[in-house]
Amino acid sequence: MRVAGAKNSVLKLMGAALLAQGTTVLNNCPEIDDVPLMQKVLEGLGCTVDRQGSRIAITVPENLSHHADFDAVRQFRASVCVLGPLTARTRNAIVALPGGDAIGSRPLDMHQSGLEKLGAKTYIHHGCVVAEAERLRGANIKLDFPSVGATENILTAAVLAEGETVLDNAAREPEIVDLCNMLVEMGAKIEGAGSNTITVQGVERLHPTEHEVVGDRIIAGTWAYAAAMTRGDVTVSGINPKYLHLALEKLKNAGAVVETYPQGFRVSMQGRAHAVNYQTLPYPGFPTDMQPMAIALAAVSEGTSVLTENVFESRFRFVDEMIRLGTDATIDGHHVMIRGKERLSSAPVWSSDIRAGAGLVLAGLCAEAGDVTEVHDVYHIDRGYPGFVETLNELGAEVERVGNR
Ligand code: UD1
Secondary structure (H helix, E strand, O other), X not given: OEOOEOHHHHXXXXXXXXXXXXXXXEEOOOXXXXXXXXXXXXXXXXXXXXXXXXXXXXXXXXXXXXXXXXXXXXXXXXXXHHHHHHHHHHOEEEEEOOOOOOOOOOOOHHHHHHHHHOOOEEEEEOOXXXXXXXXXXXXXXXXXXOOHHHHHHHHHHHOXXXXXXXXXXXXXXXXXXXXXXXXXXXXXXEEOOOOOEEEEEOOOOOOOOEEEOOEOHHHHHHHHHHHHHOOOEEEEEOOOHHHHHHHXXXXXXXXXXXXXXXXXXXXXXXXXXXXXXXXXXXXXXXXXXXXXXXXXHHHOOEOEEEEEOOOOOOOOHHHHHHHHOOOEEEEEOOEEEEXXXXXXXXXEEEOOOHHXXXXXHXXXXXXXXXXXXXXXXXXXXXXXXXXXXXXXXXXXXOXXXXXXX
């Protein structure tokens, strides 16, 4: 099973293309619903976007529109990543406040205060975040929390600011490293990507590039956990296994055999998984986006697992749906205790976000033999997983898409 490029990278790379006039090409782009949405955002700003399979060519005009309006942006959170590049290029960015997954309040205070440190004035006006700057100047910025989105918006503005920016407590996710690699290919001067201090020397202009999107570690992790839950055997390629280090370590603790290769891994599980505990944390901690898979695995493991969610406060809506499937779970604040059962029992359930949807389908695979689980609102899954149903069927599951939602 080969994973395509990461959703959480490709959307930001498409946004970063705005930083250089001309045609930037991205390869290894996933076929997910958020990509055409991002395409609409870029087209609304004056770009031409040409998509041929996994290759996307974005042609950026000299004069960009500075207003990313509500229609294009509201449907997905990642659209806010155009704020940094637009501020840098147009010095007057207006970006409608985005929508996205229902996983908790997602304010933009750190995005705004970072841009303010670089010299922009920012405010919320008629449902939009506005960033105005006569000039951007490098600054020392320390984030209160290593926010992925704030790190991205600050970096994509700082690359065209005058002088040096030092960003402390920066996010360290592989998708941040991917973004920095592309920015460097475009002529940016960046050091420290992947560590918690990133230094940027501003340059006057960037040039277009051709770049390969990093593999999707969350999708790779989803197939790994699916194998452990169903006592299966899955080999995944297209991903550096070090990006999933902790998630794979947890599977080893649960009793799986994990082999790693330079660009992939194999997970096999014989017998029932043992319960393990999880704490979601910014990278390199256990990813919050893998939380539903961890809970689904815990639901059928032997023993009691405790999972602590430290990144998004509302991510336990998923647990209520898991309880419908027979999971024995108790929520206490941002902790959930799960007492594993041999099998779950089928029920109609509803996805609340991309990863919750995937987790519910995996849980359905562990229902009593002959039980059919119906997962609704699966359009969430299509936002982040290319060919989700087809992949599961290739892996030996019996999953059928019924209708379009
Ligand atoms: C990104 C990912 C998402 C992943 C998350 C954490 C994309 C499109 N989405 O989301 O899949 O789950 O990273 O790995 O890449 N926060 C503030 N103020 C801010 C910014 C963030 O309080 O200005 C808080 C958020 O409410 C949240 C936490 O910081 O509780 C983490 O958010 P952040 O890392 O910014 O996540 P996203 O970039 O939104």
